[in-house]
Amino acid sequence: MFWPAPMYLPLLVSAVLAVVAPWAGRRMAPRAGAWAMTCAAVVAAGTWLTELAILAFTAVGQLPPVAALGPWSVRVLAAEDPVDREFAAVCAGVVLVVLVSATVASWRRGRALVGAWRECRGLAAGGDLAVVEDPVPTAFAVLGLPGRVVVSSGMLRVLDARERSALLAHERAHLRHRHHLFTLILHLTAVVDPALRPLERAGAFAVERWADEDAGVVVSDRPLVARAIARAALASNRARTASLGATGGPVPQRVRALLAPPVPRRTGAALAFAALIAACGVSLAITAHDTERLFEAAMHAPRVTGARLPPR
Amino acid sequence: MPERNGRGEARRRARGELEGEVLAALWAAGGPVTAAVVQESVPGAAYTTVLTILTRLCDKGLVTRRREGRGHVYAPVDDQAGVVAAGMHSLLDEGGDRAAVLARFVSDLSDEDEQLLEQLLHGELPDRE
Incomplete structure (x- = not known):
């Protein structure tokens, strides 16, 4: 009566999305790619979590106190349930683990964002720029209201005037387009669904490339941005010994991309994203509908009084 | 408006x-x-x-x-240089989440990356000075 295969379809579709999205996203122009990959990550993680919760509920619903709330028949539910009970119990465990780790990850990232903002709020800034006296070349943007670009004097001294403009344009692009939120969302979706880690990396790289291309438009010279990135990376690499957690992508790839012609609009990749996102929704709807029918059957089976019958 | x-x-x-x-x-x-x-x-x-x-x-x-x-x-003016530089090092050195929330201009390079970049910078890049 209930086919098991559609019950697992959303897991399959979200897995396909996790594999295809980084691949398709890398082929798109950075801005479109960043948007597509972030949306795909949210949909894939949402589908995965909702599906796990649905599967888990087929087992949770068989617990007598829960069934009494329905009310539905535990006997009928157990007989008709296409989902293996042990498997459903595992799903329930995974949902709990995911919820806890997502909460922890949000808390840690949120605290880091607020902490970075607090520390940078204290810096004296000319316009949106705070310069710190430090021979080690570094530059970064901090989210805030308003956001801040922080650059060390060492970085300003290794770049020429036009390269400095390119650097500032890159960091301002991060602030203007709220890139911190993209990377935050990508990170949290990868915590919810570890299969999305390649997508997190590809998305973060697209965000970095987006800022590069934006800077290229502002200074009207893409090779100039490439040169600024290369010079800054070489200088900061020479000055630094400690290894840092690197955001963004491999620098040579960014430089190469800026030296190559701009990526044209890729309608095919965008359509692939749209189709897979739609498939997630449809498969989830089918599963939800099947589960609803399952529980409805269990509700009507024990001849509960008319008050509980749905109005027809 | x-x-x-x-x-x-x-x-x-x-x-x-x-x-x-x-x-x-x-x-x-x-x-x-x-x-x-x-x-x-x-x-x-x-x-x-x-x-x-x-x-x-x-x-x-x-x-x-x-x-x-x-x-x-x-x-x-760099009157608060000591304080500020210390603050920035703590921002970057904490690594993990702290480093991840900063949109850094360039990430770290491997030795291979470094050679490649030197080539790109001094070879293929058109120098306009």
Whole structure:
């Protein structure tokens, strides 16, 4: 009566999305790619979590106190349930683990964002720029209201005037387009669904490339941005010994991309994203509908009084 | 109404950005310089605009002005250098989440990356100086 295969379809579709999205996203122009990959990550993680919760509920619903709330028949539910009970119990465990780790990850990232903002709020800034006296070349943007670009004097001294403009344009692009939120969302979706880690990396790289291309438009010279990135990376690499957690992508790839012609609009990749996102929704709807029918059957089976019958 | 706000916001932002660029140029200069020198290294800014911004930066205490010859020379102030540099190192050195929330301009390089970049910088990149 209930086919098991559609019950697992959303897991399959979200897995396909996790594999295809980084691949398709890398082929798109950075801005479109960043948007597509972030949306795909949210949909894939949402589908995965909702599906796990649905599967888990087929087992949770068989617990007598829960069934009494329905009310539905535990006997009928157990007989008709296409989902293996042990498997459903595992799903329930995974949902709990995911919820806890997502909460922890949000808390840690949120605290880091607020902490970075607090520390940078204290810096004296000319316009949106705070310069710190430090021979080690570094530059970064901090989210805030308003956001801040922080650059060390060492970085300003290794770049020429036009390269400095390119650097500032890159960091301002991060602030203007709220890139911190993209990377935050990508990170949290990868915590919810570890299969999305390649997508997190590809998305973060697209965000970095987006800022590069934006800077290229502002200074009207893409090779100039490439040169600024290369010079800054070489200088900061020479000055630094400690290894840092690197955001963004491999620098040579960014430089190469800026030296190559701009990526044209890729309608095919965008359509692939749209189709897979739609498939997630449809498969989830089918599963939800099947589960609803399952529980409805269990509700009507024990001849509960008319008050509980749905109005027809 | 929203359009006017949008334009006002854009103007304010442009002014803030120019201020940042002037400050960056002063720091890059490495020593006290005249407004004319600053103007040369801020692409597309008028001399009077640079002067206005320098005055504003002086008022904020970010820049010092000193009489030299017939004009003024300007230099960046780093009175809180110790505190600030320490704060920035702690920002970067914490790694993990702290480093991840900063949108850094460049990430670290492997040895291979370094060689590749040297090649790109000195070979294929068209040098315009």
